[in-house]
Amino acid sequence: MTMLAAQKRPIPRWKWLLGAAVVAIPLLLGIGLTKDPSFIPSMIVGRSLPSFSLEPLAGTEQVASEKLLGKPLVINFWASWCVSCRDEHPLLVQLGDRAELFDEFDIIGINYRDSPVAAAQFLDRQGHFPYPSGQDKRGRLGIDFGVYGMPETFFVDAEGVVQARQVGPLTPQAIEQNLKLIGAVR
Amino acid sequence: MKRFAAALAFSLAMATPAATAPFQTESPVETQVREIGAKLRCPVCQSENILDSQSGTAREMIVMLREQLAQGRTEAEIVEYFRSRYGDYVLLSPPVAGFGGIIWTVPAVLLLLAGGACLLLVRRSADKASRTNEEANTLEPLNEQRLRRLEL
Amino acid sequence: MVESLIKLGQLATSLALVLSVVAVAGATLASLRSSPAWLRTARNALFANLALVAFGCATLVWSFATLDFSVAYVAQNSNSQLPMIYRLTAMWGAHEGSLMLWLFYLVLLSAIAVKVHWKDHPLSMPWIIATLAAIQFGFLAFIVFLSNPFLTMTPALPDGQDLNPLLQDPGLVFHPPVLYLGYVGFAVPFAFAIASLIRTHSGAEWVRAVRRWTLFAWTMLTSGILMGGFWAYYELGWGGYWAWDPVENASLMPWLTGTALLHSMMAQNKRGLFRTWNVFLVVTTFLLTLIGTFLVRSGVLTSVHAFAVDPGRGAYMLGFLTVTMVFGYGLILFRSDRLLSDALVESPYSRESAILANNVLLLVAAATVFLGTLYPLFVEAVSGERLSVGAPYFNKVVVPLMLAVVFLLGIGPSIPWRKVEARRLSTMLRKPLVGGVLAVGVALIAGVRDLLTLSAIAAVAFAFSATLADIGTGIYARRRVTGESWLRAARNVLSLGRQRFGGLIVHLGIALIGAGMIASGLFQTAVTVSLKPGDSFELAGNVITLREVSDASGSNYQGRAAILSVSRDGKPLYEMQPEKRFYTVRSMATTEIAIRSSFSGDLYMIIGEETQQGGVTIRGYWNPLVSWIWAGWVVVACGALLSLSGTSRRRVERAAAVAAPPARGVPAE
Structure with a gap:
């Protein structure tokens, strides 16, 4: 059709197609530029929290999901090898203090694919969390949550349903918005 | 002495397996591990499957794959297990349902359309050629103009 | 002194940017006013650009050779411990330097094309020069x-951050330079097509000129x-x-x-067919090389090979790509009506239709x-999924x-142009x-039952x-x-x-590559075992024994x-030594595969935990049969x-006019 369009039709069909391609391809690539190609939408949002029981990073009490039911919950995946975890560290410490003070929600950390020694050093350097962290040494809980980048934070409501996920460092805005979503702010 | 020890170690290493130790064989699920592993995309890497990826997450996913196969889970169940956690993103072969369906049909449609159009074109062109050939043969064998046209 | 040298390199490159504008303007003026003086100016600007860019590249290579860590790019991609050969190839180890290599090829091929075709294509030359110079401008401005x-950085780093370990391999010495040459090579046919x-101009003259370039x-x-x-086969380890x-x-x-183009160009060359189509293919091929560059360097897709990402670069490349696309396809849309061929495909049983099917x-x-x-x-843009x-x-x-x-590759070359009787075809x-x-x-006897595999064989x-058979006949x-x-x-x-036999030999090579790909893709055997020293396992008739795991640092x-x-059959053959390495400067782990190649296949060992x-x-x-792929490549290259090396058609025609008619029995080209 393209090759021998010998007839003198007004505008052959292939011209429309080619014209459309000239518009569509740059447009598509342009939209692509604005997106993050490694972004994966969360599958766990809208579902209930997977049950887990992890060894704590410090102390002896297991970090278990069943003890955390009935109250809004923030779960933060972090690791000592993760650079941007340092950025959100102070915010997390504040958030932990707030959870302790107002008792509106619980917060736990999950130390993801890390060695306890490196994690302890990280906390010594950056400041300790006022809440416990469980060890997910092999990253299995991370796979259950669909974690693909560090850090990631999940917001769970009082019914145990995951309502939101934050990929990358937390921001004050993201915290406020998501806490509202899980009913942790009156 | 040192050399003797090395020689001894070498001959032992060479001799023992052939003589006594049975061959190490891989566990029976490994074939399936490779097969399924090649279809799952490593979520933390850049367009690699979990079999080829060196990343920790991919390695762990392989271990899980192995465990689940050993428990007697089917391929479909295992694939669904990872899909329920990472979505369609982990499937290197897009699902036929939904958006993936388009991409499975388009090549066939393209081939049919392009092939059909070309066939039609050749038919028409051949008809026209045989008509002009007849004309040319009856009227003027090969004039200057036609010759030039053909030689372009 | 060195500091000023790299600055001179930058100056030369900036000057080349200015000259590319001069060349575009000069060539356009030359055509509009039919002024040979302007055309010569434009041409000389292109020649000067070759010298300038070559000098720019040389300063960069020199900085790598002398490990001048005050140059940011050198500091990011080399290290005092890096062996000399990789210091030199590190020039194209990352985005900026590899673009420089790309640019060097572009100015080199532009200069050669202009020099070679200067006399043959006087009327097209202004537009050829303008197009090539415009592409040069696009890349120069980007750089x-x-x-x-x-x-440069002040203060200079005491030591560099090392070259990406994956790139510290003999493969990097050749792969990117050759691939880029392939990409850039399509710029010349593109320029001819645009002209x-x-x-x-409806003739096949440009097709003849660019056959060799293509x-x-x-x-x-x-x-x-x-x-x-x-x-990838011996470095990436999968x-x-x-x-x-x-x-x-x-x-x-x-x-x-490009493969489609090579074939359909023949139809235009011999029969005056597919004119618009050929122009479309040339433009599309060149655009695809630009799209390829965009995909690799803009971060729009994730890839193992992607370069570090910078949003400004992505936007620029997209702009450049869009302009080229609008210009190239736009010209086709508005000018192609005057390029219509009046030649006809005379029969469905003809070389023409085989080429059409191939396309x-x-x-x-x-x-x-x-x-x-x-x-x-697309899916993400439409649905967010x-x-x-x-x-x-x-x-x-x-x-x-x-x-x-x-x-088709088997049938195509033996079908004559215009028409063949169905009976002759079947003979x-x-x-x-x-x-x-x-x-x-043979495959059935060997137990192959899969339909796709059988049809592939x-x-x-x-x-x-x-x-x-074609060559033999x-x-x-x-x-x-005789x-x-x-x-x-x-x-x-x-x-x-x-031309004909070169093509047939290329086809032979492609068939070899196909055989290698089918065999290695469909009949690969893999085994994963955990071994203690002294343990053995069997693979394709070979008995493989682990002797020890030892230190292998560089x-x-x-390394380990x-x-x-x-x-094999109790006879010791050879040793294999797969390694894994941890590169300390970049704290990056790699695996070094051990491969033993033979005619029938490769033994391929990877070390795990x-x-x-x-x-x-x-x-x-x-x-x-993996080695067949590489052997097939050699055959393709020879063909x-x-x-x-074939003489151009015109020279053959001239010779034919003088000399006696060619020997009979040789298939007419």
Whole structure:
């Protein structure tokens, strides 16, 4: 059709197609530029929290999901090898203090694919969390949550349903918005 | 002495397996591990499957794959297990349902359309050629103009 | 002194940017006012750019050789521990320097094209120069403003951050330079096509001129892609050579359209057919090389091979791509009506329709790869969902298309132009069909039952025997007519029909590559075992024994090696030593595969995790016929060289007019 369009039709069909391609391809690539190609939408949002029981990073009490039911919950995946975890560290410490003070929600950390020694050093350097962290040494809980980048934070409501996920460092805005979503702010 | 020890170690290493130790064989699920592993995309890497990826997450996913196969889970169940956690993103072969369906049909449609159009074109062109050939043969064998046209 | 040298390099490159503008303006003026003086100015600007860019590249290489860490790019991509050879190749180890290499090729090929065709194409020359200079401008502006490799840092770093360990490999010495040459090579046919569109010159003259350029670019692209596969095969360590990664796809797309172009150009050359189509293919192939560059360097897709990402660069490249696309396709839309060919395909049984079929298959394959590569982007843009299109998809869809191409490759060259009687066609196909059937029989006896595998074997065997038969018939006919010895007849046939026989040899190489790919893709054996020292396992008839796991560190890495001895039927054969390395400066781990190649296949060993008792996990592969792929590449390169060495048609015509008619029995080219 393209090759021998010998007839003198007004505008052959292939011209429309080619014209459309000239518009569509740059447009598509342009939209692509604005997106993050490694972004994966969360599958766990809208579902209930997977049950887990992890060894704590410090102390002896297991970090278990069943003890955390009935109250809004923030779960933060972090690791000592993760650079941007340092950025959100102070915010997390504040958030932990707030959870302790107002008792509106619980917060736990999950130390993801890390060695306890490196994690302890990280906390010594950056400041300790006022809440416990469980060890997910092999990253299995991370796979259950669909974690693909560090850090990631999940917001769970009082019914145990995951309502939101934050990929990358937390921001004050993201915290406020998501806490509202899980009913942790009156 | 040192050399003797090395020689001894070498001959032992060479001799023992052939003589006594049975061959190490891989566990029976490994074939399936490779097969399924090649279809799952490593979520933390850049367009690699979990079999080829060196990343920790991919390695762990392989271990899980192995465990689940050993428990007697089917391929479909295992694939669904990872899909329920990472979505369609982990499937290197897009699902036929939904958006993936388009991409499975388009090549066939393209081939049919392009092939059909070309066939039609050749038919028409051949008809026209045989008509002009007849004309040319009856009227003027090969004039200057036609010759030039053909030689372009 | 060194500081000023790199600044001189930057100055030279900036000056080249100015001169590229001069060349575009000069060439345009030359055409509008038919002024030879302006044209000469434009030409000289292009020549000057070659000197300037070559100098710029030289300063960069010099900075690497002398490890001048005050140059940011050198500091980021080398290290005092880096061996000298990799210091030099590190120039193209990252984004900025590799663009510089790209640019160097562009100015080099531009200068050569202008020099070679200066006299042959006086009327097209202004537009050829303008187009080439405009592309140069696009890349120069990108380098000078957004990807400057000449930037310096004060204070200089005490030591560099080392070259990406994956790139510290002999493969990097050749793969990117050859691949880029393939990409850039298509700029010259593009310039000729644009010139013919602007002049609305309908003749086949430009096609004749760019046949060799296209063949050259195609050969380089083929070589670059295969070298990339070779490199992936023994460096990346997953037992394969092609993963359908977006960046690999980006190089495959122009290859597919370029292959289509090589064939359909013949139809225009010989029969005046497909004029608009050829222009479309040239423009599309060049655009695909730009899209490839965009995909690799903009971060729009994730890929193993992608460069570090910078949003400004992505936007610029997209702009450049869009302008080129609007210009190229726009010209086709508005000028193509005057390029219509009045020649006709006279019969469905003809070389013309075989070429048409070849083009349809290759273009559908290219469209599929394009679609599959960009589809995740499309879906995300439309719905926000994310999905992946990977190897399983492409294997299922593209491989059957390519098999059909391979099958056609057997028939095509033996079908005459214009028309062939159906009966003659079937006689011609009898011998190669026997080859195909025999191969399928052997495969059936060997226990192959899968339909796709069987058709793959049939297609490759058919193509191979058809091509061999074609070459053989040529030699036989000459021998019968002239009474020469076989060897002499073969030599004469090859040297007299260089284009035709070069093409046939390329086809032979492609069939070999196809055989290697089918065998290694479909009959690979893999085994994963955990071994203690002294343990053995069996793979493809070989007994492989772990002797020990030992230290194997190098100047800039710590390494562990598994020492494996391989024996067969109780006879010790050789040792293999797969390693894993940890590069300390970049804190990056790599695996070094051990490969033992033979005619029938490769033994391929990868070291895995070490266990507590001094043991280790070994992943072993038996990859049948992989070496055929690399051998096929050599055959393709030889065929392409033979074809490239052929005298141009015009010279042949001139010679034919003077000399006696060519020997009978040699298939007419």
